[in-house]
Amino acid sequence: MGIYEQLVVISFLYPPSLSRFYCDYCDTYLTHDSPSVRKTHCSGRKHKENVEDYCQKWMEEQAQSLIDKTTAAFQQGKIPPTPFSAPPPAGAMIPPPPSLRKFITFLS
Numbered sequence: 001m002g003i004y005e006q007l008v009v010i011s012f013l014y015p016p017s018l019s020r021f022y023c024d025y026c027d028t029y030l031t032h033d034s035p036s037v038r039k040t041h042c043s044g045r046k047h048k049e050n051v052e053d054y055c056q057k058w059m060e061e062q063a064q065s066l067i068d069k070t071t072a073a074f075q076q077g078k079i080p081p082t083p084f085s086a087p088p089p090a091g092a093m094i095p096p097p098p099s100l101r102k103f104i105t106f107l108s
């Protein structure tokens with residue numbers, strides 16, 4: 001029996017969610033799960049620190065991935081070098097087609 005099968009059997013025999021409460025933020029199990037134990041844990045200073053830590057890292061990851069995507073797009077020439085500046089007004093950079101230019105000349 002491989003380690004994976006063993007883990008499947010163990011998790012089947014001892015489902016953590018039924019017997020114990022696992023805290024993702026603290027990466028730890030609460031040995032006795034009850035509403036009051038959870039409440040005590042979640043109002044604890046260590047847990048709050050871990051949650052803050054987690055949020056901080058998550059936001060940093062989001063910001064970093066945004067920077068990475070922008071940099072990659074820039075390197076591939078998909079976006080102009082100043083991605084955060086406002087785009088020019090529509091049509092300002094594009095000269096009107098000859099037919100329209102003739103029409104404008106006719107009107108003026």
Ligand SMILES: [Zn+2]
Pocket residue numbers: 023024025026027041042046047050
């Ligand atoms: Zn916790």
